[in-house]
Amino acid sequence: MIDLKTILVVDDEPKTRTGLKKTLDTWALGKYEILCAASGDEAITILDERQIHVLLTDIRMPQITGLKLIRSLKEKKQKPVVIIISAYSEFEYAQEAIALGVVNYLVKPVDKQKLIEAVEQAMKVLKDREKAEMLAEMFDMQIVAMKDNVRSTPIKEALKFIHENLHEPFSLRDVSKRVHLNASYFSVLFKEETNMTFSEYVTRCRLQKAKSLLVTTDLSIEEIAEAVGYQTAKYFIKLFKEFAGVTPHRFRKHHLKKVEF
Known part of the structure; x- marks a missing residue:
């Protein structure tokens, strides 16, 4: 119906x-x-x-x-x-x-x-x-809540770099060099201030951006995977399903149905 x-x-x-x-x-x-x-x-x-x-x-x-x-x-x-x-x-x-x-x-x-x-x-x-309401629902509240806890300048700079470069592949070591910290110390400090590992935070940010692109653009799944820093769509789909509980295709279909007039 x-x-x-x-x-x-x-x-x-x-x-x-x-x-x-x-x-x-x-x-x-x-x-x-x-x-x-x-x-x-x-x-x-x-x-x-x-x-x-x-x-x-x-x-x-x-x-x-x-x-x-x-x-x-x-x-x-x-x-x-x-x-x-x-x-x-x-x-x-x-x-x-x-x-x-x-x-x-x-x-x-x-x-x-x-x-x-x-x-x-x-x-x-x-x-x-x-x-707009749909996009608001897509915000990862763990990321939103975490931002108020960040105090140190290096971690703030790291977060800024992450958000501006989600379309590029980068590692913890790359970012630690960017903020002039030893990789091991950077990893500990990042977890201490964000309550997330570096890897989890980056993944959550990439998938949040992917959700937005799925609903607001006509980009293919392959193009979205590339736009959020994943080299293969297969890995992106696997990761997306692990975090969102559905495939990118099903996610797009479900949310677009709400605004199709």
Whole structure:
């Protein structure tokens, strides 16, 4: 079953609601699911039951206004991209909507082309947001937490060199020479300050970069292996599976599926 992105249209005027849905259904061609709600209460019920990716809501509605509906999203786990639709073009409404994170503000009667453009923009915002969230999930928290513990200048310089040269093969001895330390002492100091061996740290950094390239580029597995300093794709795939639990191909397929619209 295909996991469709869902758009929710909220408007208390039946004619407007039907017109917006018809326009969006024609545009979507089955690529997106278009739902409707006749009130803020009905919208909240839908939001409690379904994942909504884009929310189009009128500002002026009885009981729960569009702005109140948007504010209520903060109490929920969902964070749809929001477009405001209103017959009221007063600046204060637009100001408050923008402050609440609304990406577009359309004035009734809504032009069909402007509606479609607004939804396409919202989908782009959603895609960028989901990619950013995915990349944040990819950060190796062990690496992030470790950085605050590093005190000595040689290890800081070593970390800088490692991050700037992940595309090149290098050894502990190469880096120790770079920071003017004996290899044995450098190895002990590195472990003491990072709580990781030099080899483990470099591997984690290379694989973190590989994860990012798998999701954000069209590079082949072979090209990514080379870009993160591995001379053979076979060894890269073996190492990636050991650390990530899946092959690079499966990792890419799983994460790209989340942002394919």
